[in-house]
Amino acid sequence: MALALGQWGMSDLYEKISDLAKRRGFFWPSYEIYGGVSGFYDLGPYGVLLKHRIVDKWRELFVRSHQEYVVEIESPIIAPSVVFEASGHVEHFTDPIVACKQSGKKYRADHLIEELLGISAEGMSLEEMNKLLKEKWVRCPADGGELGEVTAFNLLFKTQIGPYEGDVGYLRPELAQGMFVAFKRVLEAMRNRLPLGIAQVGRVGRNEISPRQAMIRLREFTIMEMEYFIDPEDKEGSCPFFEERAKRRLKVLSYEAKRRGEEPQSITVEEAVEEKIIIDRCLAYWMAVGQDFAESIGVPADMVVFVEKGPAERAHYSSQTFDQTVKTSRWGWIEIAGHSYRGDYDLSRHMSYSKADLTVFKPFKEPVNVKVKKVFADKGVLGRMYREKAPEVISKLQSLSVEAVEEMLAREGKIVVEGYAVPREAVKIEEVEEKVTGKKVVPHVVEPSFGTDRALYVAFEYAYTEREGRVILAFPRDIAPVQVAVFPLLENEPALVKVAREIYKELVREGFQAIYDDSGSIGRRYARADEIGVPAAVTVDYRTLEDSTVTIRDRDSWKQVRVKAADLPAAIRKFLKGAPLESLA
RNA sequence: GCGGCCGUCGUCUAGCCUGGACUAGGACGCCGGCCUUCCAAGCCGGAGGUCCCGGGUUCAAAUCCCGGCGGCCGCACCA
Numbered sequence: 001m002a003l004a005l006g007q008w009g010m011s012d013l014y015e016k017i018s019d020l021a022k023r024r025g026f027f028w029p030s031y032e033i034y035g036g037v038s039g040f041y042d043l044g045p046y047g048v049l050l051k052h053r054i055v056d057k058w059r060e061l062f063v064r065s066h067q068e069y070v071v072e073i074e075s076p077i078i079a080p081s082v083v084f085e086a087s088g089h090v091e092h093f094t095d096p097i098v099a100c101k102q103s104g105k106k107y108r109a110d111h112l113i114e115e116l117l118g119i120s121a122e123g124m125s126l127e128e129m130n131k132l133l134k135e136k137w138v139r140c141p142a143d144g145g146e147l148g149e150v151t152a153f154n155l156l157f158k159t160q161i162g163p164y165e166g167d168v169g170y171l172r173p174e175l176a177q178g179m180f181v182a183f184k185r186v187l188e189a190m191r192n193r194l195p196l197g198i199a200q201v202g203r204v205g206r207n208e209i210s211p212r213q214a215m216i217r218l219r220e221f222t223i224m225e226m227e228y229f230i231d232p233e234d235k236e237g238s239c240p241f242f243e244e245r246a247k248r249r250l251k252v253l254s255y256e257a258k259r260r261g262e263e264p265q266s267i268t269v270e271e272a273v274e275e276k277i278i279i280d281r282c283l284a285y286w287m288a289v290g291q292d293f294a295e296s297i298g299v300p301a302d303m304v305v306f307v308e309k310g311p312a313e314r315a316h317y318s319s320q321t322f323d324q325t326v327k328t329s330r331w332g333w334i335e336i337a338g339h340s341y342r343g344d345y346d347l348s349r350h351m352s353y354s355k356a357d358l359t360v361f362k363p364f365k366e367p368v369n370v371k372v373k374k375v376f377a378d379k380g381v382l383g384r385m386y387r388e389k390a391p392e393v394i395s396k397l398q399s400l401s402v403e404a405v406e407e408m409l410a411r412e413g414k415i416v417v418e419g420y421a422v423p424r425e426a427v428k429i430e431e432v433e434e435k436v437t438g439k440k441v442v443p444h445v446v447e448p449s450f451g452t453d454r455a456l457y458v459a460f461e462y463a464y465t466e467r468e469g470r471v472i473l474a475f476p477r478d479i480a481p482v483q484v485a486v487f488p489l490l491e492n493e494p495a496l497v498k499v500a501r502e503i504y505k506e507l508v509r510e511g512f513q514a515i516y517d518d519s520g521s522i523g524r525r526y527a528r529a530d531e532i533g534v535p536a537a538v539t540v541d542y543r544t545l546e547d548s549t550v551t552i553r554d555r556d557s558w559k560q561v562r563v564k565a566a567d568l569p570a571a572i573r574k575f576l577k578g579a580p581l582e583s584l585a
Numbered sequence: 586g587c588g589g590c591c592g593u594c595g596u597c598u599a600g601c602c603u604g605g606a607c608u609a610g611g612a613c614g615c616c617g618g619c620c621u622u623c624c625a626a627g628c629c630g631g632a633g634g635u636c637c638c639g640g641g642u643u644c645a646a647a648u649c650c651c652g653g654c655g656g657c658c659g660c661a662c663c664a
Contacts, residue, residue, distance in 0.1 A: 520625080
């Protein structure tokens with residue numbers, strides 16, 4: 001069924017899909033009547049249905065089937081600037097740009113430096129680039145005009161919150177920060193246990209400089225993402241379902257192998273972890289779930305490759321990232337997901353910016369008694385010495401570490417805190433026994449993040465089939481936007497039409513996404529249904545009037561079976577779950 | 586952002602070079618009717634076009650020129 005690639009010329013398939021998508025109402029460029037704005041796409045009636053099914057598929061695989069550990073939330077698409085300052089996006093999610101004062105042309109400052117001066121601009125600050133361009137008298141390559149200041153073009157969409165210009169807000173470029181910011185609440189609601197996955201489906205915006213590639217690179221799109229929080233000291237316990245997919249095979253291309261020019265290797269999840277190709281068990285496990293997801297939307301197993309990103313290509317927060325790529329006809333291997341090990345970068349940053357405690361208390365199996373040295377102040381002595389200043393001196397003193405106090409006493413025979421002298425006799429260091437019931441840890445995060453629109457396009461590519469001059473969208477049955485079509489054999493036979501309409505209504509009542517069609521010949525209607533990928537077509541014929549049976553026709557084989565009309569909902573349900581057509585009879 | 590190619594009913598396209606007879610033609614699709622006992626049959630009728638947008642040249646512009654927008658390809662970019 002999925003012979004799609006290779007069957008078509010390189011750009012051929014894209015053209016066909018693009019036409020079909022517009023013609024039948026799946027997707028098209030937005031704002032067409034005003035000339036269009038690149039980077040934005042509308043989903044039409046069938047496109048939305050298909051997207052819902054793809055999202056449901058993802059939700060089933062990542063959330064529902066792991067519901068003991070993974071929950072879904074929803075957070076706003078606009079955040080106050082501090083959130084993206086903490087996340088590093090305000091600083092890092094930028095390109096340096098410089099404009100010619102004469103022509104107004106804009107250039108990437110780092111590119112000018114690299115091309116005109118032959119100096120690598122990697123890691124340079126804006127000031128450094130600015131200084132360098134001025135020192136070397138770099139002029140506009142187009143007209144020799146003087147260049148302005150180097151500024152950072154930030155890919156975040158900026159807005160203001162409320163009527164005050166100072167209250168800058170940003171449209172989120174990823175969902176992750178919503179989960180990090182809400183982490184404490186969700187953790188509490190889930191009774192403070194790790195591992196904890198927080199998932200979300202939502203729209204994000206990235207103000208790309210020049211987006212192209214139709215639905216593949218958009219300025220606004222939908223992401224399906226999960227932040228999976230784990231105890232960094234308990235890698236084994238962090239992935240309790242690891243065995244379920246330990247033997248799952250993935251095609252992986254490590255950064256080192258890529259540099260050596262090697263091909264991706266087929267390897268099991270277990271082996272990839274043992275051989276340290278994937279640095280974390282959870283990362284590997286969720287990659288395997290990602291593999292399942294790709295296959296569930298119709299991508300053949302060997303058309304999915306996980307490609308590791310190199311140190312310079314990785315995002316600022318990541319210590320290992322794999323792009324989950326899928327082969328497409330026009331754009332080659334495209335990324336449908338990123339799988340990142342984000343460590344504790346995000347939570348640590350939010351802790352320092354917000355001052356909130358985002359650690360997780362990790363109880364020991366049994367409380368441990370530990371002997372610790374503590375600094376005690378003799379309040380009597382200090383009280384008499386410092387009077388009303390005494391409480392401050394005492395608290396300062398006790399905030400010092402035991403080591404610092406011991407060191408100072410040994411060296412000077414007294415302690416000086418913030419200019420207050422504390423004599424030796426006012427300080428006591430004692431060893432006390434304390435009961436410790438656990439410790440606080442900052443969780444690490446594993447993040448699988450999927451682009452929904454890309455998944456939708458990829459599903460389209462692998463579904464697109466031509467047979468005998470007809471187009472069939474052979475989506476996996478359970479993601480088909482419309483599930484069942486109902487036809488009377490002839491359109492001008494009132495008895496057939498009446499029964500067919502009743503059956504259609506019954507199927508709608510039963511919760512199916514169905515269409516009714518009585519226009520044109522029966523063959524034409526089958527063809528129409530094939531073109532939007534309806535897996536099952538029910539036909540009411542003369543025999544229906546005699547014995548209340550109807551035929552079900554399979555989109556992919558064009559074969560039919562006859563079933564009792566009363567059994568239709570159950571039969572269709574079974575069929576959509578993958579039962580062979582013959583088993584329905 | 587740079588360079589190349591391109592932009593005509595819903596879709597694909599003819600016309601553009603060589604301006605006028607274009608009331609912009611066709612095919613498919615769509616809608617209505619007839620016919621039809623299972624795979625885009627046939628017949629009849631119908632709807633549907635800012636010829637991407639703006640400006641210029643001309644008596645006259647889908648057609649020539651300029652600018653913009655959008656698309657595709659290559660380079661760059663894509664935490």
